[in-house]
Amino acid sequence: LTAGLEELAALPALTLDGVHVPLYVNTGLLSDISPSLRSGADGVGLYRTEIPFLIRDGFPGEEEQVQIYRQVLEGFAPRPVTLRTLDVGGDKALPYFPIHEDNPFLGWRGIRLMLDHPEIFLTQLRAVLRASCGLNNLRLMLPMISDVGEVDEALELIRRAHTELAEEGIAVDLPQVGVMIEVPSVIYQIPQLARRVDFFSVGTNDLTQYLLAVDRNNAKVAELYNSLHPAVLQALAQIVDEAHGSGREVSVCGEMAGDPAAALILLGLGVDSLSMSVGSIARVKAVIRAFSLGRARELAANALGMEKAVAVRSLLNNALEEAG
Ligand code: PEP
Numbered sequence: 001l002t003a004g005l006e007e008l009a010a011l012p013a014l015t016l017d018g019v020h021v022p023l024y025v026n027t028g029l030l031s032d033i034s035p036s037l038r039s040g041a042d043g044v045g046l047y048r049t050e051i052p053f054l055i056r057d058g059f060p061g062e063e064e065q066v067q068i069y070r071q072v073l074e075g076f077a078p079r080p081v082t083l084r085t086l087d088v089g090g091d092k093a094l095p096y097f098p099i100h101e102d103n104p105f106l107g108w109r110g111i112r113l114m115l116d117h118p119e120i121f122l123t124q125l126r127a128v129l130r131a132s133c134g135l136n137n138l139r140l141m142l143p144m145i146s147d148v149g150e151v152d153e154a155l156e157l158i159r160r161a162h163t164e165l166a167e168e169g170i171a172v173d174l175p176q177v178g179v180m181i182e183v184p185s186v187i188y189q190i191p192q193l194a195r196r197v198d199f200f201s202v203g204t205n206d207l208t209q210y211l212l213a214v215d216r217n218n219a220k221v222a223e224l225y226n227s228l229h230p231a232v233l234q235a236l237a238q239i240v241d242e243a244h245g246s247g248r249e250v251s252v253c254g255e256m257a258g259d260p261a262a263a264l265i266l267l268g269l270g271v272d273s274l275s276m277s278v279g280s281i282a283r284v285k286a287v288i289r290a291f292s293l294g295r296a297r298e299l300a301a302n303a304l305g306m307e308k309a310v311a312v313r314s315l316l317n318n319a320l321e322e323a324g
């Protein structure tokens with residue numbers, strides 16, 4: 001852990017035994033592009049498209065969306081950019097599209113809302129595909145999937161947007177499509193999902209919230225919210241094993257990936273890449289460079305045998321201290 005944070009930007013995220021761990025950024029702001037490139041990030045693992053929607057007073061039209069997505073895709077090219085389709089609802093309400101529900105986190109969120117409003121979804125899909133023209137670095141990601149039927153419907157709309165554009169003379173490649181693993185039901189449907197999509201990314205923020213039934217934003221239960229909870233770790237181990245068994249890579253794009261100690265466990269569980277806010281890249285890279293994959297695997301195996309999150313946290317803190 002000796003190199004300065006500045007120096008680290010130029011160094012690869014290699015473990016002591018030479019395994020490269022791709023590190024991506026989570027963003028939704030164009031102002032993150034330069035700092036992300038300076039940090040040495042390998043691309044964008046999660047672009048939250050709802051952020052440009054949240055800072056406007058109405059739905060941005062297709063042209064306006066093309067401009068936004070183009071700047072991100074071009075800014076990071078040739079590095080991959082994973083654009084997540086609109087994930088509003090829950091805690092992210094659009095002022096110009098009010099939703100009133102008793103349980104917003106169990107309600108009309110993410111893909112559910114998009115499939116009920118295909119006109120909004122298609123506008124976004126057309127804009128994303130148009131923005132990717134000639135760049136070849138777009139990956140599309142679907143949030144809040146709880147059922148394979150939603151994936152089939154979303155893929156159908158992606159194909160429709162693609163066909164419409166082709167008929168208008170705009171030829172673009174179909175991007176790779178992935179699913180966020182953040183609703184517990186899909187932990188049990190990984191092989192079925194793998195037959196439909198190209199990659200998985202675990203949203204540990206929501207996965208933790210839903211597995212533990214703890215509102216991620218409620219201070220009264222904040223002490224119960226813990227991504228190192230044994231149930232979350234078991235779920236992650238199962239997700240990685242099933243995804244790899246189905247020939248698909250898994251990344252983690254929840255906050256957990258940006259916590260250096262937790263990142264170590266994720267690495268040990270076999271997660272293929274990590275995506276985090278740009279401010280966390282250097283710290284996580286420093287930890288990756290201080291451990292071997294073998295040691296990370298050993299720590300993950302130990303952690304999986306533990307009964308309490310506090311024990312996992314102290315196991316990791318001790319390991320980090322030993323590594324200096
Ligand atoms: C998550 O749920 O972990 C995630 C990355 O998505 P968001 O925080 O935007 O819900």
Ligand code: MG
Binds near residue numbers: 182
């Ligand atoms: Mg989420």
